[in-house]
Amino acid sequence: MKLPKALSKNVKLLILDEPTAALNENDSENLLDLLMELRSQGMSSIIISHKLNEIKKVANSVTIIRDGQSIETLDTADITEDRIIKGMVGRSLTNRYPDHQPKIGDTFFEVKNWSTYHPVQSDRQVVKDVNLTIRRGEIVGIAGLMGAGRTELAMSMFGKSYGKKTTGEMIKEGKKLDLSNVTQAIEAGIAYVSEDRKEYGLILMDDIKQNITLANLKKITNKTVLNENEEHVVAEEYRKKMNIKTPSVKQIVGNLSGGNQQKVVLSKWMFSEPDLLILDEPTRGIDVGAKYEIYTIMNQLADQGKGILVISSELPEIIGMCDRVYVMNEGRITGEVNRSEATQETLMKYMTKSRG
Structure with missing residues (x-):
């Protein structure tokens, strides 16, 4: 600090x-x-x-x-x-979290015995034998204190973009995935919204339309030629759909508020058409109005049959938004709690528990 x-x-x-x-x-x-x-x-x-x-x-x-x-x-x-x-x-907000009746389907994504080591300290294991499942239409939370291994787990799942000596299995729709890089993860229908949008989520010097289409350029490219008109149409569609407050999609992303920047990041990954969306601290540093809008978007994505995996340090957010919660400590899953049983006291008990 x-x-x-x-x-x-x-x-x-x-x-x-x-x-x-x-x-x-x-x-x-x-x-x-x-x-x-x-x-x-x-x-x-x-x-x-x-x-x-x-x-x-x-x-x-x-x-x-x-x-x-x-x-x-x-x-x-x-x-x-x-x-x-x-x-x-600009108005009263009677409920911090939008009402939602989940439409949860079958399990479509599994992580089995997932482990990874620190990229520099090769003898330090940061994720230890993690097992988790996600069903279609389900919002699953991961709670834990700082250093519990939540972000490391998410990034290692996303094309092994974190860690070394990563082992374990990821299974989607009954088929084992081999995701050695981010490109393969995107092609497999997985998206990851980083907790640090300015460092890993956006190109701050580029405009909104370039950022939104970045993860799926092939969709608006004819062989090797980018269709700029199509890029503009796509970006404008997401500007309206996500309520990004800007007069033009040509606006430089670095000039937007934190909440609008986060909506651009979400738009980028929604345009990649994922089945599983991993959200790492999705509302960090944004105001309550923008938070509510992002919560609404999360519910809409879940209603489309996508799986949502949410990492958050704010326990009220985890409890208010998630259908099921995994708790991590020291790189391990130490507890699994259904929405009806999720309280701050219960989650804190597992967050300070050494073994699962």
């Missing part, structure tokens, strides 16, 4: 942009406690966050920004999550 470096400069005003985005619950609490301690010592702080409970805990006042404009500033007595949400989305 860059906070110690900032504090070493004896600053009077500290600006923190999503400081807890990559932290677990305990570390987040410790950081917020530190901010309140610094406040008691006379230091002022500006914290930018989409985690409303954190804002409510530490802020003396809250300024709500929507579409680049200040909406209102609330004093301590007026700070409630409902009031902040209304200002952020």
